[in-house]
Amino acid sequence: MSVSPSTTLDSQLTTTWGTTNSHPDVPMVMSGYTSRLWPCDTEPQFWSKYQVWEWLQQVLDMHQMDVSSIPFQNFDMDGHQLCSLSYQDFLRAAGSMGPILFQSITELKWSGQYHMELGQLELKPELDFSCTFPDVSYPPGEIYNPLNHPLTPASPNPSSPDPRGTHLWEFIRDILLNPERNPGLIKWEDRTEGVFRFLKSEAVAQLWGKKKNNSSMTYEKLSRAMRYYYKREILERVDGRRLVYKFGRNARGWRESDK
DNA sequence: CCTCCCTTTCCTGTTT
DNA sequence: TAAACAGGAAAGGGAG
Structure with missing residues (x-):
């Protein structure tokens, strides 16, 4: 009884957004740090520079944070280098985002080794998210907007005409x-x-x-x-x-x- | 029908 | 390696 390829799991989990997906080309932005939904399904040790940046991007998305919250230039490195950074290195490179990034990469390293088991865990998005990072202090003076009220569904109203511009x-x-x-x-x-x-x-x-x-x-x-x-x-x-x-x-x- | 403008389509090569 | 990015070239198509 193997849980294997990501497609099965993807189809179970697709969607916080609801209806418009069916595009496996882009990973869903959601839930925890586990790796099944990760764009780079290789272990982080083997990521390219670009994959490292993708990972940073994902972490930002998960926290609904502005791109300025992470100094990308401090992560101009491949996965091997990234994995060799210590907790202190992460603090130096990313300030208060350091712990988040450290935790994420640690978990990904771990899940790379044990992804079979992980595949069975975590069908409870909110839970692992909030439990893992109960309170993170964001950089002072950051414009980061903690809540845009992502939960207001605002009627989809599919019957209304398309008001979007023509160009x-x-x-x-x-x-x-x-x-x-x-x-x-x-x-x-x-x-x-x-x-x-x-x-x-x-x-x-x-x-x-x-x-x-x-x-x-x-x-x-x-x-x-x-x-x-x-x-x-x-x-x-x-x-x-x-x-x-x-x-x-x-x-x-x-x-x-x-x- | 003609022109202008905004794409659309296709392509080759480069970068990530 | 696949997906993006860069632009040249040329065709499409709607508005006027």
């Missing part, structure tokens, strides 16, 4: 501005700077395709259109971070003060 960048903006309509597709990385990140790139592409009555839309093609925006300064480049974009000077209507 691609407006469409993206309007998803960001109305996350309750499409939770978990795109999220703000830095609200005031207009930095955002695709969480489910293919799902967004599908949605865009649906709007344009084009069932063959992909993120590949959508992203080409996004890149054209750089020249027009509707978007600004964000280097080095995959699926991350930033609104530029010619993008209107995304600021909180614009509302």
Whole structure:
């Protein structure tokens, strides 16, 4: 009676977001630190630099924290180096996020070894989350917003017409501005700077395709259109971070003060 | 019909 | 290695 591949478990666990998934391309952002849902299903010791960054990103997502909460540049290393860091190293590299990261990586190292057993644990998201990290103090002076009331469901109202803008960048903006309509597709990385990140790139592409009555839309093609925006300064480049974009000077209507 | 603009499609090469 | 990123080239298609 083996519990094996992640697909079975994924299908059991899919979804805090509810309806719009079925896209295994992007890991669900949810629950504990256990590794079955992790994008890197290898042991952390063998992660590439990029996988290390993905992990950081995931930890931020789990805590609903802003990207500025972790100095990414202090983690310019591969999995082997990461795993050799001590608790003190984590404190130095990430301040008050250090303990969280240390705990996460410790657990992942452990679960890499015993993932069979772990596969049977943890079907109780909230539980392991809150128990593992009861109170973490966040960096002082951080803008981090502890609660955006993620639990307000706000009627999905599927019958209403699509109020999102007709141009691609407006469409993206309007998803960001109305996350309750499409939770978990795109999220703000830095609200005031207009930095955002695709969480489910293919799902967004599908949605865009649906709007344009084009069932063959992909993120590949959508992203080409996004890149054209750089020249027009509707978007600004964000280097080095995959699926991350930033609104530029010619993008209107995304600021909180614009509302 | 023509032009302009905003993509869409496809592609080759690079990076992570 | 797969998925993103970079842009060139060219075609599509709607608005005016």
